[in-house]
Amino acid sequence: MKAAGRILLVLGIKRFRGGPKVSATAAGSPVPLSLRDVLKISGFKRLWLAQLVSILGDFLAVFGVINLITFKWHGTPLQVTNVMIAFIIPMAIVGPLAGVFVDRWNVKRTMIISDLIRAALILGLVFVTRLEQIYVLFFLVSTVSSFFGPSQSVTLRTLVPVNGLMSANALMSQAFYTMRIIAPAAAGLLVYWLGYNSCFYLDSASFFFSAAMLSTIAIVRMVNAKDATEKTVGSLRKDYTAGSRFVLTHPAISFVMIAMMTAMFVLSCFSPLISVYVRDQLHAGTRAFGIISAMVGVGLILGTQVVNAVAKGFSKKYVALSGLFGLSFATFVLALFQTPWLAGVSMFGIGFAIAFIVVPAQTLMQQETPHDMLGRVTSSFMAVFSLSQLFGLLLSGGLANSIGVRHLFTSSAVLLVVLSGIGFLWLRDDKPAEEKAVAAAGS
Structure with missing residues (x-):
């Protein structure tokens, strides 16, 4: 650790004296990209925008369902919790196996098909009349999402250089947590003004938007031909x-x-x-x-x-x-x-x-x-x-x-x-x- 400290000190002195800008991680390695630098990467910017809209739609649907069960159907806390459990279980069970297929498949095609399937499934929430139907739909949406998540990670790694991964992941996390804060209030206002179904229509539309954005991204990824067949x-x-x-x-x-x-x-x-x-x-x-x-x-x-x-x-x-x-x-x-x-x-x-x-x-x-x-x-x-x-x-x-x-x-x-x-x-x-x-x- 002392040796590493001396290396960092030397690098810092060189930069102070007007030497070339180098990364603090290792001499000769590229300088880490900032958030703004990463957003200049066209493919990543489109991926980020697609997920920003899609994440907002997801949270609108979740909070719309919670509002529906709580205030219209007068559901119990256990019933509300069961909705979240129905959504979580497939990712825990199907997720590891889904990753095996993602490593063999075309990730762009996988993400687009996943978005289109989820758009159709979310529209099904407009017609639900029983809790069991919500559980089934959330289970199916989560199952499809188990294929989308790994595909998105592979895409991000393909589009962004190694020295930009920290900024790229920070932007993805910011999008998720920002929408997590905005969505409850937005869902409440939508339900009040336009009814519960408005949340579901918007979530479905967000998946179509995501699929459209993803279709414009060029993703070059080498897949082992033997593994794929x-x-x-x-x-x-x-x-x-x-x-x-x-x-x-x-x-x-x-x-x-x-x-x-x-x-x-x-x-x-x-x-x-x-x-x-x-x-x-x-x-x-x-x-x-x-x-x-x-x-x-x-x-x-x-x-x-x-x-x-x-x-x-x-x-x-x-x-x-x-x-x-x-x-x-x-x-x-x-x-x-x-x-x-x-x-x-x-x-x-x-x-x-x-x-x-x-x-x-x-x-x-x-x-x-x-x-x-x-x-x-x-x-x-x-x-x-x-x-x-x-x-x-x-x-x-x-x-x-x-x-x-x-x-x-x-x-x-x-x-x-x-x-x-x-x-x-x-x-x-x-x-x-x-x-x-x-x-x-x-x-």
């Missing part, structure tokens, strides 16, 4: 095993995957309990609940900006580890101090820290994974996301009833500290690629 169960199993083995035997990728799983579990576990925490621990009302809940999204959006600006010269795995430590600290503050303003700061910190986990984790995965395995590895990340969200939804209520919300938050903070310590020890002997390159050059 082999369609036996044995060959599929072999590909799946190879992808799983790569994840499990790559220390940095396996760690950031666990870190992402932890972050999503905390977010999914805390989100439905914040209202109870505000009521029972803070003795506050709906206004405080709205502000405190919104601070998570604000932290996520600002965190993606900051991590993109400050973390480009650092090892991605250690940036994710710092996010895990930050998540531990913010959770401790939330559990130990029962004041509304500190609760807001803590929720902001939770969102901010999660951004420091998710963005570098996605970037590391795209940088370190061979192109012919990227679909499988991405689908594994998606499955981890989904499982952690599912466990958070299923366990949070029961645990809170058993030990109380405050004790649940405290226990989560302790576990996060332990996991952070284990992560530090795990990664201590795993030298980053840039340090290995410097060591090899000096030998």
